[in-house]
Amino acid sequence: MDPRQLILANLERARPFMDMPDNIYQKLLKPERALDGRIVIPIDDGTEATFNYYRVQHNSHCGPTKGGIRYHPDVNRAEVEFLSMGMTWKTAVMELRYGGAKGGIAPCYEGLSPERIAFLRDYFPKKMSLPVLERLTREYTEKIAPIIGPYKDIPAPDVYTNSQVMAWIMDEYSKIVGYTCPGVVTGKPIVLGGSLGRNEATARGTFFTVLEALRHLGYEKMGTVVIQGFGNAGSIAAKLFYETGNFLITSVSDSKGGIYNRCGLNPDDVLKFKKETGSVVGYPDADFVTNEKLLTLPCTILLPAALENVITKDNADKIQAIIVAEPANGPTTIEADDILFNRGIFRIPDILANAGGVTVSYFEWVQNLQGLDWTEEEVNARLEAKMKYAFNKVLAESQANKVSMGTAAYIHAGKRLVEAGRLRG
Numbered sequence: 001m002d003p004r005q006l007i008l009a010n011l012e013r014a015r016p017f018m019d020m021p022d023n024i025y026q027k028l029l030k031p032e033r034a035l036d037g038r039i040v041i042p043i044d045d046g047t048e049a050t051f052n053y054y055r056v057q058h059n060s061h062c063g064p065t066k067g068g069i070r071y072h073p074d075v076n077r078a079e080v081e082f083l084s085m086g087m088t089w090k091t092a093v094m095e096l097r098y099g100g101a102k103g104g105i106a107p108c109y110e111g112l113s114p115e116r117i118a119f120l121r122d123y124f125p126k127k128m129s130l131p132v133l134e135r136l137t138r139e140y141t142e143k144i145a146p147i148i149g150p151y152k153d154i155p156a157p158d159v160y161t162n163s164q165v166m167a168w169i170m171d172e173y174s175k176i177v178g179y180t181c182p183g184v185v186t187g188k189p190i191v192l193g194g195s196l197g198r199n200e201a202t203a204r205g206t207f208f209t210v211l212e213a214l215r216h217l218g219y220e221k222m223g224t225v226v227i228q229g230f231g232n233a234g235s236i237a238a239k240l241f242y243e244t245g246n247f248l249i250t251s252v253s254d255s256k257g258g259i260y261n262r263c264g265l266n267p268d269d270v271l272k273f274k275k276e277t278g279s280v281v282g283y284p285d286a287d288f289v290t291n292e293k294l295l296t297l298p299c300t301i302l303l304p305a306a307l308e309n310v311i312t313k314d315n316a317d318k319i320q321a322i323i324v325a326e327p328a329n330g331p332t333t334i335e336a337d338d339i340l341f342n343r344g345i346f347r348i349p350d351i352l353a354n355a356g357g358v359t360v361s362y363f364e365w366v367q368n369l370q371g372l373d374w375t376e377e378e379v380n381a382r383l384e385a386k387m388k389y390a391f392n393k394v395l396a397e398s399q400a401n402k403v404s405m406g407t408a409a410y411i412h413a414g415k416r417l418v419e420a421g422r423l424r425g
């Protein structure tokens, strides 16, 4: 399925609940601007390789566009466009002064032998040496420099990009404009203007929305948490829930499979095991579960923190969680949203549940523009306030219109996009 359909289907669901003029609707269907092209550089095996690069700016009604850069062997134009649309809706749900964008790089496989394709898929980006990764990032920055900038479009990390990649982008862009410009990217190392709390922000945002949901549902018992994906968001979310002492982490997984212990797992030990062995699978004192089975385990909170499209019409009937909260982008299909809603499962959709990352990116950008450094406590307190506020706005739309939190998030965000679009004319 074309991933863009998920956002468009959500827009169609939400549209009857707001007064959206056709000109604004038309703009939301497609990006405002998209840049793509090729980069050819020498790589580690001594050959030259060609990469396709993308930067898509979807909508700027509410401010400069914002969104991460993904380095992944499967990145393509449709996916980047889908993710840029998601950023428009995510920033609007959070009432940030941003629009949506996304970027990405993948090897170009055109005309290559199956062996070469297999090599590149395995190589990029996990096995690429730092000097080659730096060269690729600097060339990409040079290509997109005309359309990014602290008041135009501000990239950030996404899948397989990190603070070092952001440092190279900041440095290359600064060379082009002739002065040090920290506000052009977020997710930077702290010494270069990064924000305390940014690294944990996605998971912390999910955590705050879940606490609000539990309060709303009147749930006061000890809870169990099941997490698909043990990367940045999944592993940090596990720690946050564990540290409260009110939750047992009963199951976690990575791309190789999952582990389960009904008495609870210690996330620090699991992370240590994963760092040593490359996977959570094989962790002592736990049973193996497949990623499919994990999703249907009985639990209080299910966190899909890995891939798109994992909760579908084929398994939504079998989900046994009270709350599903989504650190990943696009894990639940629109049909599955209907099924979960009809079954009374409380779903906190991706554009709300994982918006903590871009929210602290916004804080980082604000600090950069003002030359200030906030404490971690201040960042976390502001994040908590923002997440609670947005959660309750979405909840109010859900209750007023008797729709799922998924549709309600699009209604709340859509109203803001309509108002901003109308006023700008």
Ligand code: GLU
Pocket (backbone or CB within 6 Å): 066, 067, 068, 069, 090, 154, 155, 156, 157, 158, 159, 186, 329, 354, 355, 357, 358, 359, 361
């Ligand atoms: N890549 C993250 C997301 O999907 C963060 C984007 C940002 O911080 O700009 O929300």
